[in-house]
Amino acid sequence: MSATVAQLRVFTAVVANGGFGVAAEELGMSQSAVSHALAALERALGAPLVLRHGSVRPTALGAAILPHAQAALASVTAIDEVVSSHLGQHAGTVRVAAPPTVCCGLLPQLMRTWRAELPGVEVQVFEGDDDELSPWLETGVVDAAILVDPVPPPPAHVVVGRDAFHAVVRADHPLAGQEHITMAELVEDPLLVSKGGCEPQTRALCSMAGVPYAPAQHVRELGTLIGMIAAGIGVSTVPDLGRGLLPPGLVMVPLRPSLERALVLTGPLTRPPSPLVDALLRAAPEVPAPVPPG
Structure with missing residues (x-):
């Protein structure tokens, strides 16, 4: 053979x-x-x-x-x-996978940085749900990925972003004009969850607030989730980078207590990263960890 x-x-x-x-x-x-x-x-x-x-x-x-x-x-x-x-x-194509909110709110800025620092490198974007990215990375579908809150953090990585989660409600929702919302205040509304992304963080937010995690609807695509909120079917939680995906009529309101996610650029774990992935890691600006209060 x-x-x-x-x-x-x-x-x-x-x-x-x-x-x-x-x-x-x-x-x-x-x-x-x-x-x-x-x-x-x-x-x-x-x-x-x-x-x-x-x-x-x-x-x-x-x-x-x-x-x-x-x-x-x-x-x-x-x-x-x-x-x-x-x-x-340093020349060639690097395939980089990221979830939809990162593709919308962060990746364009990173691609401008990489284009300036590595003019011979072409970045090809693969958009996928959180649970798809690691398998793509390890099987060679992509060369690098921006993972959400990987545990443990990969040996070679750069934290390229951090953003907090917000409640997403219709602009005519009674809580839409508040300075912030607690998960306990949202229990009267059906909770919508996207299984392709952000579900672990939504579960954690419910736990932090001491309210049961009981989604009324599970959908896969973030676009479906946003469409259902716009139709008045329920409310959800979305990271700040997803703000650009919201149509008119939907608003984000900060959550208290807040929860922040880390966006980690990394190569594969099961084989050495390619030189071009190493070059992307070196050129990517790292976001420092937040300073604990007090």
């Missing part, structure tokens, strides 16, 4: 894009070449890797080898970056 880097690259592109045509465009190849490369890989492995009827999706074997193929391609890319770094060059 042998598999070439080119074949693995074709396989991961076909699965990621759900079809041969889009994968061909992404790879700069003809659709016929993509089809032949994948077929050659399947012959080498002795079994089909994707189902070709209807929407293209991996077989059981394809799904099993996909993370290994992604990790192998990430290592090949890292080898190229090590060579470039050895020659005094």
Whole structure:
């Protein structure tokens, strides 16, 4: 059995894009070449890797080898970056994953900094929910990620942001004009929670306030959560960086007691970070830890 880097690259592109045509465009190849490369890989492995009827999706074997193929391609890319770094060059593409609020409120500023400090490096953004980022990082889907409150903190990391959580309510809510809101004051409203992000912090806020954690609705997408608040279905808690995602008619009100999250830029834990990820870490401005009162 042998598999070439080119074949693995074709396989991961076909699965990621759900079809041969889009994968061909992404790879700069003809659709016929993509089809032949994948077929050659399947012959080498002795079994089909994707189902070709209807929407293209991996077989059981394809799904099993996909993370290994992604990790192998990430290592090949890292080898190229090590060579470039050895020659005094910082050039290439770094894939950085982050949750929606970070993509909206923090990542554009970081990308401007990186563009100024590392003009030869292109940052490609992958937006995902909190629970998706670590698996993406370790399987090689992305090269770096901005994680929320990782425990324990990764060995090589930079805290690139900190922001507090706020209650999000409609502008016509009775508590909308208050200076701050407690979670206890919100218990009369249905609590909406996004399972893709911020649920652990919402649970912690309820615990800090001594009120039961009893969400009325669980949704996955932050956009769905915001739409439901706008429709008057309930209230929720959202970090400050999500302010730019709120439509007219919704307001943020500070919570008391407050809870702050740390946004940590890091590379993978299970393999060495690439030189370009190291360069991003060195160029990223670190946000200091808050000074304890008193």
